[in-house]
Amino acid sequence: MIWVAVIVIAAILEGMSAQLISIWFVGGGIAGMIAQLCGAPVWLQVMIAAVVTLVLLLATRPLVKKFLQNKETHTNADRVVGQTAVVTEDIDNLAAHGRVEVLGNDWAARSTENVRIQKGTKVQVVRIEGVKLIVTPTVS
Structure with missing residues (x-):
């Protein structure tokens, strides 16, 4: 028993x-x-x-x-990491603004370094922090 x-x-x-x-x-x-x-x-x-x-x-x-x-939840947003994006609004970390378009979607963006990235520049998405993409200029 x-x-x-x-x-x-x-x-x-x-x-x-x-x-x-x-x-x-x-x-x-x-x-x-x-x-x-x-x-x-x-x-x-x-x-x-x-x-x-x-x-x-x-x-x-x-x-x-x-x-x-290993129960990591992936989202559709994860697919943008590593993608090439185009800056649609100048990225300026100090002024806290900037936008990019990637895979047809518009995102708020900041650069990996505190450098200004001009509109029209191609950038690579490094990671996502909250609702912002962290990007770095692509090497031409």
Whole structure:
């Protein structure tokens, strides 16, 4: 009966968490319950449950962690990074103005250095900061 409680408590804790915290104890609890049903002494049940929990943790945690960490949300705006744009309004970081057109869309823009970039200049989009493109003049 103790193994059913371990399984249920671990499953409830896992369900209440956004992270993988106790799922491995469910597997260990199942292994301990199987050992109990086979008539193993309590010390052996605990050892089996602990070993199975540890093996599950070591075998699956790196994979699960990799999948959980790579949940970066890309937006349509990300596609402009690396693209060539045309300055439609002089870019002046000190005056906090400037605009470019890239892929048919108009964006606020700032330069990577504090240099003024004239209207009509071709620039390359380096990154996005908020709603502004950070650009650098292209080398002709």
